[in-house]
Amino acid sequence: MNEINYLLAAMLVMTVATYITRLTPFLLFSKGQESSLFNYISKSTPPMVMTILVIYMLKDVEYLTFEIVYTFIALLVTTGLHIYKRNALLSIVSGTIVYMIFVQT
Amino acid sequence: MIRSALTISLPILFGFVPLGIAFGLLFQELGYPWYFASLMAVFVYAGAAQFMAIGLLSSGIGLLEIAISTFFLNSRHMFYGLAFLQSFGNWNLRKLYLIFGLTDETYALMTTIKVPKNFTKERYYFFITLFAQLYWVLGCTIGALAANALSFNTSGMEFAATALFVVLLIEQWVKVKRLLPFVIAFIASAIALLFFIKHMLLVAIILSIASIVLFRLFKIQPNE
Incomplete structure (x- = not known):
């Protein structure tokens, strides 16, 4: 081949x-x-999957290094802005920019 | 409707384009023409599997191994469809495409948002899915084309995917307002990370669903 x-x-x-x-x-x-159990499962799955995906994305962060500090700061920016403004785009872009600044400097 | 779907899908743009660029850049190291990176994005359309494929292809591994690893890597998607059995509408080409385009990101977004009342669900979902794939194709193509010429430093951009899931997690919390699924998923993730780190996603999802079923069947209703 x-x-x-x-x-x-x-x-x-x-x-x-x-x-x-x-x-x-x-x-x-x-x-x-679909039974009521089935509906219950399909309703509970999204919050569970989202929790798992967030943990999955963070699982390779090296602890006891500076990486965990700036990852935490970037997460804080995204979370804080999102609770405050509820604007998904703003929260994502801001957190990412903060993260990139730390990674690149 | 198209404008609304475009706006609501923009967070995926910020996740997919940088990730796609990263894929394109890596893919070019295999030495194939750039457009194969685009073709991968059009036909395979699975982020993690595409990254895995770079490693597999470079080792010249057999097709059966590629099929099996792809299947297991993506098997978490088997649970994603459950949320859309009704809302993808009747069997037609659109539904087949909606199923094809059911990635982590589109699943996360579409289970979280509320479809505006005057729009048909499946049409709205169709545009979101289509735009999301366009972002992915765009990212993969840019990465492959720019493999030698990229001057913009994209390192750290991958955080956009994490940020997207965090935002959607907050939105899920606002929507669901029950602690149980989050706690179960957290514990399941911890167990999966400790014992099955290689298949963490799949194990965590299966454990979570199994636990929530058990809670339901035994009618354990913790005070929430």
Whole structure:
């Protein structure tokens, strides 16, 4: 297999594998059959996933280094601004700029 | 509707473009023409899996291994669809695309926002999903094209993704106002980090869902 064919085949395989993971729940559960337990699960999942994603993003921060300090400051900026202004864009951009300043200096 | 969807999807722009640029830059080290980075973003459209693929491709690993690792890396997405069984509408091309575009970021955004009353949910979601993928394709393409010519220092920009999830976490808190899911997810994450750090995301999600089901089945209702 030459290089380009290998890449194309890999992309095809990855596309299918990814799509299967996203499609599965729609094939397993039809619209009519939801129980109250099922609704409860699908309502509780977003807050849980969000908590997990935040922890996942922060898991590689090295503790006992300066990194944890500026990561905390950037998080504080994002959180504080968001509670104060409720403007997602503003909170994200400000926190990121603060973080970038620390990383790059 | 398009303008509203564009505005509300902008936080994803700030997460996807820098991350896409990072992907494009790394991808170029494999030595393929730049447009393959764009094609990856169009067809595969999975951030973590694309990054993983760079490593796998450079080692020339077999297709079956690529398929299996992609599947397991993305298997957390199996839980994402649960939130949209109804709101993605009837089976048609749009629904197939909405499912295709269900990433961490679109899931997070679409489960958090309220669709304005005068808009059809599935159409609104469609534009959000479409814009999000455009940002990703844009980022990957810029990164691949600029691999040699990039003069802007993007290091630290990856924090935008963290900030996006933090913002959405706060919004979830405002929306849900029950402590239980957050506490369960926190404990599950800690356990997953301690014992299954390689598959932290998936393990934490499965543990969380299993625990919340147990709480429900045994009607444990902590004072909240």
